[in-house]
Amino acid sequence: xxxxxxxxxxxxxxxxxxxxxxxxxxxxxxxxxxxxxxxxxxxxxxxxxxxxxxxxxxxxxxxxxxxxxxxxxxxxxxxxxxxxxxxxxxxxxxxxxxxxxxxxxxxxxxxxxxxxxx
Amino acid sequence: xxxxxxxxxxxxxxxxxxxxxxxxxxxxxxxxxxxxxxxxxxxxxxxxxxxxxxxxxxxxxxxxxxxxxxxxxxxxxxxxxxxxxxxxxxxxxxxxxxxxxxxxxxxxxxxxxxxxxxxxxxxxxxxxxxxxxxxxxxxxxxxxxxxxxxxxxxxxxxxxxxxxxxxxxxxxxxxxxxxxxxxxxxxxxxxxxxxxxxxxxxxxxxxxxxxxxxxxxxxxxxxxxxxxxxxxxxxxxxxxxxxxxxxxxxxxxxxxxxxxxxxxxxxxxxxxxxxxxxxxxxxxxxxxxxxxxxxxxxxxxxxxxxxxxxxxxxxxxxxxxxxxxxxxxxxxxxxxxxxxxxxxxxxxxxxxxxxxxxxxxxxxxxxxxxxxxxxxxxxxxxxxxxxxxxxxxxxxxxxxxxxxxxxxxxxxxxxxxxxxxxxxxxxxxxxxxxxxxxxxxxxxxxxxxxxxxxxxxxxxxxxxxxxxxxxxxxxxxxxxxxx
Numbered sequence: 001x002x003x004x005x006x007x008x009x010x011x012x013x014x015x016x017x018x019x020x021x022x023x024x025x026x027x028x029x030x031x032x033x034x035x036x037x038x039x040x041x042x043x044x045x046x047x048x049x050x051x052x053x054x055x056x057x058x059x060x061x062x063x064x065x066x067x068x069x070x071x072x073x074x075x076x077x078x079x080x081x082x083x084x085x086x087x088x089x090x091x092x093x094x095x096x097x098x099x100x101x102x103x104x105x106x107x108x109x110x111x112x113x114x115x116x117x118x
Numbered sequence: 119x120x121x122x123x124x125x126x127x128x129x130x131x132x133x134x135x136x137x138x139x140x141x142x143x144x145x146x147x148x149x150x151x152x153x154x155x156x157x158x159x160x161x162x163x164x165x166x167x168x169x170x171x172x173x174x175x176x177x178x179x180x181x182x183x184x185x186x187x188x189x190x191x192x193x194x195x196x197x198x199x200x201x202x203x204x205x206x207x208x209x210x211x212x213x214x215x216x217x218x219x220x221x222x223x224x225x226x227x228x229x230x231x232x233x234x235x236x237x238x239x240x241x242x243x244x245x246x247x248x249x250x251x252x253x254x255x256x257x258x259x260x261x262x263x264x265x266x267x268x269x270x271x272x273x274x275x276x277x278x279x280x281x282x283x284x285x286x287x288x289x290x291x292x293x294x295x296x297x298x299x300x301x302x303x304x305x306x307x308x309x310x311x312x313x314x315x316x317x318x319x320x321x322x323x324x325x326x327x328x329x330x331x332x333x334x335x336x337x338x339x340x341x342x343x344x345x346x347x348x349x350x351x352x353x354x355x356x357x358x359x360x361x362x363x364x365x366x367x368x369x370x371x372x373x374x375x376x377x378x379x380x381x382x383x384x385x386x387x388x389x390x391x392x393x394x395x396x397x398x399x400x401x402x403x404x405x406x407x408x409x410x411x412x413x414x415x416x417x418x419x420x421x422x423x424x425x426x427x428x429x430x431x432x433x434x435x436x437x438x439x440x441x442x443x444x445x446x447x448x449x450x451x452x453x454x455x456x457x458x459x460x461x462x463x464x465x466x467x468x469x470x471x472x473x474x475x476x477x478x479x480x481x482x483x484x485x486x487x488x489x490x491x492x493x494x495x496x497x498x499x500x501x502x503x504x505x506x507x508x509x510x511x512x513x514x515x516x517x518x519x520x521x522x523x524x525x526x527x528x529x530x531x532x533x534x535x536x537x538x539x540x541x542x543x544x545x546x547x548x549x550x551x552x553x554x555x556x557x558x559x560x561x562x563x564x565x566x567x568x569x570x571x572x573x574x575x576x577x578x579x580x581x582x583x584x585x586x587x588x589x590x591x592x593x594x595x596x597x598x599x600x601x
Contacts, residue, residue: 090124101143104143104146104147107147107150107151108146108147108150111150111151112150
């Protein structure tokens with residue numbers, strides 16, 4: 001079997017997952033229409049037309065950044081898990097240190113209120 | 119298959135780092151969990167424990183010829199010296215911070231842990247014996263420094279400084295990685311010893327391309343002309359205690375990283391890179407000094423003067439000898455005391471809402487605050503290179519190393535540059551002593567910690583000017599031991 005099949009499957013999965021995410025938020029998200037909201041904000045000028053696509057509250061910025069930070073942590077754990085047995089206790093200890101450092105970061109993020117939506 | 123090794127040598131190498139990083143994390147947690155912010159000086163004490171602990175661990179554990187983690191990191195003489203210089207710079211910036219941050223209205227609790235984290239990055243750079251470790255150190259240091267530059271969030275200039283520093287720094291990182299990749303492609307390794315061994319057989323074109331990219335990236339970090347354009351704006355815009363850290367600590371770490379890479383790993387190519395760095399050094403010191411003459415803002419003048427000093431340091435790297443490396447290390451120590459002292463004086467003149475950073479604001483300072491004016495005279499004379507202060511000794515040994523390596527013209531240009539620099543350093547002394555105060559005399563007592571910082575800087579500037587032997591011999595021997 002062609003080894004690149006796996007890559008192709010991975011691409012397809014990415015497309016499906018992303019499609020489900022965007023589609024679900026479009027289908028399930030609450031839609032409250034009013035005039036001010038449906039108008040497009042263009043630096044204070046009167047709107048010139050419509051835009052297509054999904055718009056996000058700006059608060060997602062912080063959520064997205066935090067997601068990236070903690071997501072990378074998990075990404076790093078995958079290769080570690082693959083060679084876990086060969087790394088032995090030393091590897092376990094190193095991962096514990098890594099997670100502990102991230103836990104300090106999480107505690108910081110929590111205490112400064114970055115996890116609160118409002 | 120690379121085995122995970124963590125034995126005595128590894129533990130020895132990371133202990134100073136661990137002390138600093140763990141203190142940074144404790145300090146971060148303390149800052150966010152502690153609700154009582156009545157005493158702005160309290161977080162300083164905690165951070166200072168980390169600084170002093172780092173210095174003690176370094177002094178206790180270093181040994182020449184030491185190497186750990188498959189030879190990628192070391193706590194040898196050179197990195198021990200760098201650790202002490204960078205931790206001194208960080209400690210002195212911490213001392214000047216609390217009163218100053220309160221007066222400009224910065225209540226960011228992250229300042230103290232970030233300074234410690236930046237210092238830990240500098241320590242990684244000092245001990246790096248592998249390009250990847252060097253890259254790691256640069257990034258740990260820089261990311262903390264980007265945030266520190268913008269820590270005065272309501273100030274537009276501080277934000278500008280942070281953004282400029284970040285964008286150009288990220289750009290320089292690209293050059294660094296590309297250079298590392300090309301050098302790896304040419305020599306098959308990122309370790310300094312392996313690179314030096316593989317250079318004679320490697321493709322010359324590839325190697326030179328990689329080295330050129332590394333010069334660009336490291337030139338940015340040491341603010342060498344023509345990669346210096348960010349420096350004046352960033353130094354002026356960042357809060358002064360951060361500027362002191364950047365001008366001294368970051369510069370020291372970057373220069374040591376530069377020196378170790380070029381004097382150790384690229385030693386077989388000395389003929390090729392020496393000419394490039396020669397021009398870099400000459401341009402850096404000349405442009406830095408000539409532009410500094412035209413400045414009216416003291417902080418900006420110090421920024422250009424710091425560019426000029428980067429030129430002096432690069433000149434000694436051109437020599438490519440252990441003697442040059444030793445002179446560089448000693449000069450970094452000298453520069454730490456005198457330059458941090460100068461920034462501490464700049465801070466002590468600031469008032470709530472007004473920075474008082476113009477030359478005119480220094481008019482008649484001698485009659486208003488004689489002690490602070492006297493300290494500033496000391497730092498300015500030392501930066502000019504007047505005996506018996508530490509700046510003179512440092513410059514003397516830089517020039518000695520350059521001449522000994524046969525670069526007579528470089529030495530001549532450096533001496534001429536020192537003469538130019540006398541103009542703007544002495545101009546500040548003239549303002550303080552020969553002119554009448556412009557505004558009403560505002561007497562405000564500097565914070566006790568700031569006085570401690572000024573005192574340490576003064577003592578260092580005088581003491582190591584008169585007794586330079588111990589650190590100088592140490593610096594030379596540790597570079598000799600690298601070969």
